[in-house]
Structures are given as C-alpha cells and as structure tokens.
Amino acid sequence: xxxxxxxxxxxxxxxxxxxxxxxxxxxxxxxxxxxxxxxxxxxxxxxxxxxxxxxxxxxxxxxxxxxxxxxxxxxxxxxxxxxxxxxxxxxxxxxxxxxxxxxxxxxxxxxxxxxxxxxxxxxxxxxxxxxxxxxxxxxxxxxxxxxxxxxxxxxxxx
Numbered sequence: 001x002x003x004x005x006x007x008x009x010x011x012x013x014x015x016x017x018x019x020x021x022x023x024x025x026x027x028x029x030x031x032x033x034x035x036x037x038x039x040x041x042x043x044x045x046x047x048x049x050x051x052x053x054x055x056x057x058x059x060x061x062x063x064x065x066x067x068x069x070x071x072x073x074x075x076x077x078x079x080x081x082x083x084x085x086x087x088x089x090x091x092x093x094x095x096x097x098x099x100x101x102x103x104x105x106x107x108x109x110x111x112x113x114x115x116x117x118x119x120x121x122x123x124x125x126x127x128x129x130x131x132x133x134x135x136x137x138x139x140x141x142x143x144x145x146x147x148x149x150x151x152x153x154x155x156x157x158x
Contacts, residue, residue: 005153007036008070010090012083015042027103030142031074035153039066067092072099072152077118078106087122094125101149102126103136 009031013024024040031038045062048055063085067073073093075086082104093100102122113120116131126134133148141147 004035004037005071006039006069007031008039008067008073008089008093009041009076010067010073010086010093011040011042011076012079012086013042013076026139027074027076027142030139034143034150036074036149039070041066063089064092067098068096070098072101074101074103074149077102077104077122080106080108080110082110082118082122090122090125098125099148099152100125101134101136103142105138 009027011024011027013022013027024042028038028040041063044066045059048058067089070093073090075090075093076083077086077090081087090100090102102118104117109117111118111120116123117135123131133146133151136142136147136149142149144150
C-alpha cells in the first residue's frame with residue numbers, strides 16, 4: 001500500500017472563524033478528495049496557549065518544520081498583496097525545491113509582469129512553460145486530471 005503524498009496548505013483562512021468554516025474547509029475537502037494528505041497549519045500547529053511566553057516562535061517553528069517535511073505545498077495567494085506568512089512558506093518551499101501549486105480565486109491582478117497575474121517571484125517554483133497547469137482559479141479546478149496537482153499525486157508527469 002502506498003502512502004498518500006503530504007501537501008502543506010499555506011493559507012490565511014485560519015485567522016477567521018467564517019473562513020475556517022467556509023473556504024478553508026472546502027479547500028481541505030477538495031484536496032483530500034484528489035488523494036492528498038493535507039497538512040493545514042492552523043489545525044496542526046495553532047493549539048498553543050497564547051498567554052505562554054514564546055508561543056509565536058513555537059508556531060513559526062512548527063510551520064517551518066511542516067513545510068520542510070511535506071512532499072509539496074499548495075498556497076492560497078489571494079489578496080493584493082497575498083498574505084505575508086503564505087509568501088514566506090511559499091518561498092521556503094521554492095528554495096527547498098518542493099512541488100508548489102498556487103490557488104487564487106481573487107480576480108484582482110497584483111503584478112509586475114504582463115505574463116503572470118501576481119508578482120513574478122511567486123512563479124519561480126513553476127515551470128517556465130506550462131505554469132498555468134500549477135495555477136488554480138477555483139476549487140473545482142483542483143480535481144482536473146489534466147492539471148499538475150492530480151498528475152503529481154498520481155505520479156504522472158505534470
């Protein structure tokens with residue numbers, strides 16, 4: 001029996017109860033439905049006593065370990081600019097040469113390039129041609145068998 005690939009879900013949704021119960025739950029379900037073992041940082045690493053000294057450091061270190069140990073990273077890059085914590089996690093994943101997948105259902109553009117819809121540095125972990133296969137604009141697209149995530153989970157060439 002093969003184990004499922006682990007996918008760190010870099011996202012800002014855990015800061016809001018409404019977003020945890022809405023878009024975050026929906027994303028987790030969609031990613032699990034295509035076969036990923038989802039590592040959602042708010043569920044995994046935020047059960048700490050925020051009154052205890054050092055709580056923020058412990059959360060940051062736990063998230064760093066999860067990004068390092070996960071097989072890949074799925075980043076929610078909504079916002080103009082996207083959430084700074086997600087950007088740090090994405091940068092670590094790119095530096096560690098992990099497969100990265102970008103999700104943005106926000107229609108606004110925040111870019112310095114005519115090619116990419118966001119800052120060009122967010123795309124440095126994607127291939128030069130075919131990067132669109134790693135870019136998701138809706139939860140529905142996550143299950144698309146022709147896009148990179150499903151192909152990676154099934155160990156097919158992206």
